[in-house]
Amino acid sequence: MIRQSCDTPLALPVLLEYWFGELAPDREKPIEEHLLACNHCSSHLQQIVGLGAGIDSSFRRGEINAVISLPFLNQMKARGLRLREYCVARGGSVECAISATDDVVIGRLEATLENVKRLDLFSVNAPGKAPVKLIDIPFDPAAGEVLFCPAAAELKKMPAHTGRVRLVAIDEVGERTLGEYTFIHTPG
Numbered sequence: 001m002i003r004q005s006c007d008t009p010l011a012l013p014v015l016l017e018y019w020f021g022e023l024a025p026d027r028e029k030p031i032e033e034h035l036l037a038c039n040h041c042s043s044h045l046q047q048i049v050g051l052g053a054g055i056d057s058s059f060r061r062g063e064i065n066a067v068i069s070l071p072f073l074n075q076m077k078a079r080g081l082r083l084r085e086y087c088v089a090r091g092g093s094v095e096c097a098i099s100a101t102d103d104v105v106i107g108r109l110e111a112t113l114e115n116v117k118r119l120d121l122f123s124v125n126a127p128g129k130a131p132v133k134l135i136d137i138p139f140d141p142a143a144g145e146v147l148f149c150p151a152a153a154e155l156k157k158m159p160a161h162t163g164r165v166r167l168v169a170i171d172e173v174g175e176r177t178l179g180e181y182t183f184i185h186t187p188g
Contacts, residue, residue: 004039004040005040006038006041009040009041009044010031010038010041010044014031015041015044015045015048016048018031018035018045019045019048019052061153062104062151062152062153062156063151063153063154064151065123065132065134065148065149065150065151066134066148067121067134067137067138067146067147067148067149068147068149069138069147070140070143072147073147076104081103081104082101082102082104083102083103083104083105083106084096084097084098084104084106085105085108086105086106086108086183087108087145088108088110088181089110090109090178090179090181091179091180091181092110092181093181093182093184094181094182094183094184095184095186096183096184096186097186097188098152098155098156098188099188100156100188102152102188103152105149105150105155106147106148106149107147107149107150107165107181108145108147109147109148109165109167109179110144110145111144111145111146111167111178111179112144112178113140113141113142113143113144113146113178114141114142115141116169116171117169118136118169118170118171119136119137119139119146119167119168119170119178120133120134120135120137120168121133121148121165121166121167121168122134122166123148123150123163123165124163124164125150125155125161125163125185129154129158146167150163156187158185158187159187160185160186160187161185162182162183162184162185163182163183163185164181165180165181166179166180166181167179167180167181
């Protein structure tokens with residue numbers, strides 16, 4: 001019998017683990033059975049899938065600013081996306097460009113991330129453009145870098161300019177800047 005409401009709804013992390021195939025087989029089977037019998041939870045999963053598809057589509061069109069993981073970067077490379085990568089040391093700068101045929105540009109921002117609890121990213125680009133503020137971004141403390149993908153569609157339209165990105169660690173004591181990075185952009 002299919003249930004319309006649920007007394008024991010599946011938590012978001014469980015639904016995500018299920019969707020991404022990250023559950024052990026012994027945990028996956030009961031979740032799958034629950035989803036087959038529960039319209040409430042299967043509808044919730046469909047909403048998550050739809051949201052993911054929308055985000056993926058927007059990202060592919062270069063409409064969103066994002067921080068990504070190294071596995072995600074490797075997936076983009078494996079899928080044949082055309083990308084440019086620019087490594088920038090803390091306090092450093094790099095000359096960069098994006099062409100009409102590029103899909104993604106990646107700023108590899110070097111930073112010491114050990115003991116960081118929360119990390120925010122602020123980006124200021126061409127004059128007249130609103131600053132980008134990404135709050136509580138995902139990061140790997142052991143990676144030594146943050147992978148920032150500015151919105152490629154917008155970046156392709158920008159004139160020559162100097163953009164700046166700042167990583168800020170937030171904890172109970174307050175804010176501290178981990179690094180500032182300068183991108184000297186030339187239209188492609």
